[in-house]
Amino acid sequence: MKKYEEYMKKVGDRRDLYNLLSINFPIKKVLYPGSYVDITPSIYFSYTVYVDNDKKAKKFFKKENIIKEFISENKEYPENYYIKYYPNDYRSKFDEEKNSFDLLISLYAGFISKYCKNYLKDGGFLLVNDSHGDASMAKLDRNFRLIAVIDYKNSKPVISQKNLDQYFILKKQFAVTPSFLEEYKKGIDFTKKADFYLFKLEY
Numbered sequence: 001m002k003k004y005e006e007y008m009k010k011v012g013d014r015r016d017l018y019n020l021l022s023i024n025f026p027i028k029k030v031l032y033p034g035s036y037v038d039i040t041p042s043i044y045f046s047y048t049v050y051v052d053n054d055k056k057a058k059k060f061f062k063k064e065n066i067i068k069e070f071i072s073e074n075k076e077y078p079e080n081y082y083i084k085y086y087p088n089d090y091r092s093k094f095d096e097e098k099n100s101f102d103l104l105i106s107l108y109a110g111f112i113s114k115y116c117k118n119y120l121k122d123g124g125f126l127l128v129n130d131s132h133g134d135a136s137m138a139k140l141d142r143n144f145r146l147i148a149v150i151d152y153k154n155s156k157p158v159i160s161q162k163n164l165d166q167y168f169i170l171k172k173q174f175a176v177t178p179s180f181l182e183e184y185k186k187g188i189d190f191t192k193k194a195d196f197y198l199f200k201l202e203y
């Protein structure tokens with residue numbers, strides 16, 4: 001698990017973040033496209049699916065026994081765990097049931113809200129940041145409703161469901177469209193930003 005530990009040291013420990021979600025929302029089945037080697041969700045959610053086509057991610061997920069031992073030793077739920085990895089491009093189809101996941105994770109890995117939305121069930125959640133513009137992309141999607149923001153305060157994630165209409169307000173007015181975001185590929189300069197956004201899928 002050296003690769004995982006080194007990576008989490010680099011990007012920051014996310015255990016508190018996933019713990020917060022697991023406590024506050026009914027989430028069991030999680031899809032994490034563009035995960036790289038971040039298997040932290042498996043500590044808090046019993047059914048986790050990872051999709052990443054990076055060479056190093058493929059090598060990491062080959063060490064199945066070590067990963068399984070890590071989850072068994074660290075999991076915070078009583079039931080058995082399930083973990084699956086696809087070495088795929090998440091923009092192409094992979095063999096998971098549509099409309100079935102409780103949570104879709106999109107962190108620093110492109111427009112996952114667009115390409116993997118169909119795996120999320122009606123009423124499911126999207127955890128997303130705006131590093132690559134994917135939170136902005138979700139905001140443009142009429143089926144995603146912003147229900148909370150999460151900010152780190154004193155190194156702890158804090159969730160808020162208040163004043164959500166203060167987010168995604170442009171400093172300078174211009175037409176933000178999906179094609180603009182796909183070209184731009186980074187977060188927009190909004191008047192107020194959060195570290196993470198939580199959307200709910202509602203058809």
Ligand SMILES: C[S@@+](CC[C@H](N)C(=O)[O-])C[C@H]1O[C@@H](n2cnc3c(N)ncnc32)[C@H](O)[C@@H]1O
Pocket residue numbers: 011033034035036037038051052053054057088089090091106107108109110
């Ligand atoms: C910057 S890393 C972020 C990893 C992780 N989400 C995190 O927050 O620590 C981006 C990852 O997304 C993966 N990725 C980007 N586009 C992808 C695609 N179309 N299909 C599969 N994986 C992709 C890359 O291979 C890389 O591992």
